[in-house]
Amino acid sequence: MNKFEQELKNNNFVCTFCTHCNKxxxxxxxxxxxxxxxxxxxxxxxxxxxxEFSRKDGEIFCxxxxxxxxxxxxxxxxxxxxxxxxSLNLVKCDYENGHAVFILEPIY
Amino acid sequence: MRKVGIAxxxxxxxxxxxxxxxxxxxxxVKSLFDESQNLSQxxxxxxxxxxxxxxxxxxxIISELSGISPKSAHAIESLCNSGTSGIVSAYSYVASGxxxxxxxxxxxxxxxxxxxxxxxxxxxxxxxxxxxxxMFTNAxxxxxxTTLEDIAYVSAKNHRNAINNPYAFFKxxxxxxxxxxxxxxxxxxRLYDCSMPCDGAAAVLVSAExxxxxxxxxxxxxxxxxxxxxxxxxxxxxxxTSMSSVIQSASSACQMAKKTISDIDVAxxxxxFGICEIIELEDLGFAPKGKGSTxxxxxxxxxxxxxxxxxxxxxxxxxLGATGIAxxxxxxxxxxxxxxxxxVEGAKTGLVQNMSAAATxxxxxxxxx
Ligand SMILES: [Zn+2]
Numbered sequence: 215m216n217k218f219e220q221e222l223k224n225n226n227f228v229c230t231f232c233t234h235c236n237k238x239x240x241x242x243x244x245x246x247x248x249x250x251x252x253x254x255x256x257x258x259x260x261x262x263x264x265x266e267f268s269r270k271d272g273e274i275f276c277x278x279x280x281x282x283x284x285x286x287x288x289x290x291x292x293x294x295x296x297x298x299x300x301s302l303n304l305v306k307c308d309y310e311n312g313h314a315v316f317i318l319e320p321i322y
Numbered sequence: 323m324r325k326v327g328i329a330x331x332x333x334x335x336x337x338x339x340x341x342x343x344x345x346x347x348x349x350x351v352k353s354l355f356d357e358s359q360n361l362s363q364x365x366x367x368x369x370x371x372x373x374x375x376x377x378x379x380x381x382x383i384i385s386e387l388s389g390i391s392p393k394s395a396h397a398i399e400s401l402c403n404s405g406t407s408g409i410v411s412a413y414s415y416v417a418s419g420x421x422x423x424x425x426x427x428x429x430x431x432x433x434x435x436x437x438x439x440x441x442x443x444x445x446x447x448x449x450x451x452x453x454x455x456x457m458f459t460n461a462x463x464x465x466x467x468t469t470l471e472d473i474a475y476v477s478a479k480n481h482r483n484a485i486n487n488p489y490a491f492f493k494x495x496x497x498x499x500x501x502x503x504x505x506x507x508x509x510x511x512r513l514y515d516c517s518m519p520c521d522g523a524a525a526v527l528v529s530a531e532x533x534x535x536x537x538x539x540x541x542x543x544x545x546x547x548x549x550x551x552x553x554x555x556x557x558x559x560x561x562x563t564s565m566s567s568v569i570q571s572a573s574s575a576c577q578m579a580k581k582t583i584s585d586i587d588v589a590x591x592x593x594x595f596g597i598c599e600i601i602e603l604e605d606l607g608f609a610p611k612g613k614g615s616t617x618x619x620x621x622x623x624x625x626x627x628x629x630x631x632x633x634x635x636x637x638x639x640x641x642l643g644a645t646g647i648a649x650x651x652x653x654x655x656x657x658x659x660x661x662x663x664x665x666v667e668g669a670k671t672g673l674v675q676n677m678s679a680a681a682t683x684x685x686x687x688x689x690x691x
Contacts, residue, residue, distance in 0.1 A: 218443075241443055241555055266562055268456040269509040275448050277457055277557055285557035287446040287453065298464070312440065313447040 215309070217255055218242045222309040227316075229284060231256035238282040258284065260304040262318060267296060278302050278318055288316030296320060323417040325531035327541035328689070330358040331651040336491040336522035336639035338432055343375045346429040347384045350523035350644075354425075355388075358527065360536050363388060366527075367421035369395040372408035372428040373643035374436025384427060393421065401436050402594065403678035404428060405524070405646025406685035412528035413544055422533045428648075429523035430641035437519055437642075439679050444557040452516070454556045454680040455595040456508040461562035462597060463510065465612070470510060472615035474501040476596035477514050477636050479622040484633025486663035489648070491520050491639025515596040517635035524647035526654070542657045546579025546688030548572060556680040565598075565681035568605045572675070575686040583607035586688075587669035588627075588656045590649035592677045593634040602675055603629070606686075631656065631664040646676035650687060657691040 221228045230239040230253035232246035239246050239253045246253055259281045267276035267290060274290040290302065301321040308315040332354025334346060341349075355361060369392045371381040381395035394415075400407040405428040412424035430436070438449045445453065462468045478498050484490035496504075496514055504514040527537065534541045548571035552558060559566070576582060583606055591606075593599035600614035608629070609617035621629055632638055632652040635645060653672035655661045670691050677684035 266457045266461050268453075268460045270453075270456075270507070275453060275456075277562075286444050287448040287557065289447070310447070313445075313449060314443050316446050 216242070219309040222307045222314055225307055227258045227260060227304060227307050228255050229258050230254070238284050240284045262302045262304060264296060264298055264300050264302055266298065276318070286314070286316050288318050290318050290320065293320045324419065325543055326413050326416045327529060327531065327534050327543040328526050328650070328654045329423070329529040329534045329537040329541055330354050330361060330527040331654055332357060332525040333489045333648060333651060334523045335489050336520050336641055339521050341521065343373065343377055343429055343431055344380065344383055344387065346521060346523040347371065347380065347427045348387050350427055350429065350525040351384065351388050351425070354525045354527060358537055361527070363390045365423050366390050366425045367393050368412070368415050368424040370398055370408045370411055370424060370426045372398045372404035372426065372647065373430055374399055374401060374404065374434045375429070375431060375643070376435060390425070400683065401439065401678035402592070402642045402645060403676050403683055403685055404643040405648070406650065406674060406676040406687060407646070409526065409528065409647065409650055409687065410547055410549060410685065413547060416528055416530045423527060423529040425525060425527055426647060427523065427525040428644040428646065430521065430643045432519045432521050432641070434642060439554065442555045444555045451594065451680070452507050452511055455597060456511050458562050458601060459510045459597040462601060465563045468600065468615050470502060471498060472619065473515060473596040473600065474498045475615065475618045475622050476593060476599045477501045479618060480593060480630050480634040480637040483627055483631055483664065484637025487632045487638055490633050490637055491518055492633070492637050511595065517594050517640035520639035520641050522639060522641035522644045524644040524651055526647055526650060540658045540691070542654045543690050544687060545690045546575035546581060548574030548578065548686045549684065551683035553682050554679065556682065559680060559682065563601065564605050565601055565677070565684065567677060567681050567684035568602055568675060568686070571684045571686040572606050575688050579688040581671060581688055585671050586673045587671050588631060588653060588666040589629050589673040589675070590632070590652050591630055591634065591675045593630060593636050594640065596636065599630070599634065606675065627664055627666050631661065631666060646674070646685065649674045649676055653689050657689055
């Protein structure tokens with residue numbers, strides 16, 4: 215298990231970061247995809263923006279965008295109504311069965 | 323660069339069977355040899371296999387089983403876009419003069435490992451293609467007012483076209499009502515909106531202008547090629563109501579062929595899901611943005627076979643590595659005037675659009691008789 219996956223298991227969302235370009239390197243990688251400099255680990259701000267969503271069996275799945283345009287697919291809970299572009303908070307992350315798990319909640 | 327064309331083709335029925343991948347590939351090669359005139363194993367300089375299958379050294383294995391001793395033999399893998407990627411490689415061999423004739427064979431098993439891109443951690447737990455399809459669908463519905471009924475017309479049209487394709491997985495017409503009431507997979511995706519992974523193989527012989535006449539009296543030329551890879555991960559698709567890789571590959575292909583979309587008489591589009599065909603029609607320029615569904619409904623109402631005459635992926639089935647080659651074979655037959663009940667009358671210029679992993683990469687080919 216790599217650091218990304220281990221940290222997810224501890225409810226920490228971390229991503230690789232290039233100090234030279236001052237940006238997140240996503241998907242995680244040893245090297246920056248712009249300057250090929252060594253990437254370091256950085257905590258990701260847990261506030262996201264809702265890009266798109268749909269439902270399966272009543273469960274909401276979505277694309278959410280974090281800082282630096284980092285997008286992931288996750289699950290939204292406690293959402294009586296949703297609007298594209300609205301703010302979401304990452305309430306829990308995990309790593310299960312080889313997949314990252316992101317659970318978000320709307321900020322009203 | 324030399325002119326490069328398609329000289330011959332071979333197909334197996336798309337189905338669910340227990341045949342191993344090498345048997346499937348060999349069946350398509352046999353079909354190609356059976357239908358070709360004057361073709362001998364010695365004529366083939368390069369053998370390319372396109373597949374997501376885990377079996378190794380398949381191009382060399384199929385060469386040996388076919389009695390071919392090529393200069394080069396190797397595999398090409400690019401998920402659902404493997405087939406046309408194999409054809410583009412064949413084109414490059416022939417155009418450069420490294421080879422005169424290249425045999426490209428695509429095949430897949432329904433349980434192949436190419437269905438889900440495990441590398442893409444940005445998909446979280448939503449790894450199955452139904453989830454990205456739902457994202458494109460909702461975005462298009464919101465922006466353009468596209469309805470689930472509009473999307474059902476893609477499936478209805480393509481299933482109806484597939485009835486006249488002897489190699490299709492489905493040979494059954496579905497009503498709009500049957501499609502709309504088929505098993506819901508997500509809130510905006512039903513079972514009959516989806517293409518079916520299945521077993522199948524397809525092969526083409528790509529040849530140079532100075533050798534092609536030996537094998538056929540009616541070659542079909544590859545006049546335009548465009549490819550674009552945006553990313554590997556789905557969430558790098560910035561815009562969800564269009565497919566950037568499709569727009570860019572179409573632009574390159576049209577520029578190379580010196581054609582515009584209004585010159586295209588018949589096209590095979592990558593309808594992995596119903597919404598894909600609607601977006602592709604718009605991105606390729608067959609319909610204005612937001613009017614792809616109107617275009618599809620008109621094709622359905624007038625029984626116009628211009629788009630996906632063989633039934634698309636939804637009607638024909640989707641054996642990943644074979645799909646792009648089977649699409650190309652359809653346009654090959656259309657431009658030869660040999661598509662039987664599927665024939666678009668007088669078709670002279672055709673287009674193939676094949677893509678991978680939520681449109682993160684795409685190929686567009688333009689073919690001419
Ligand atoms: Zn950098």
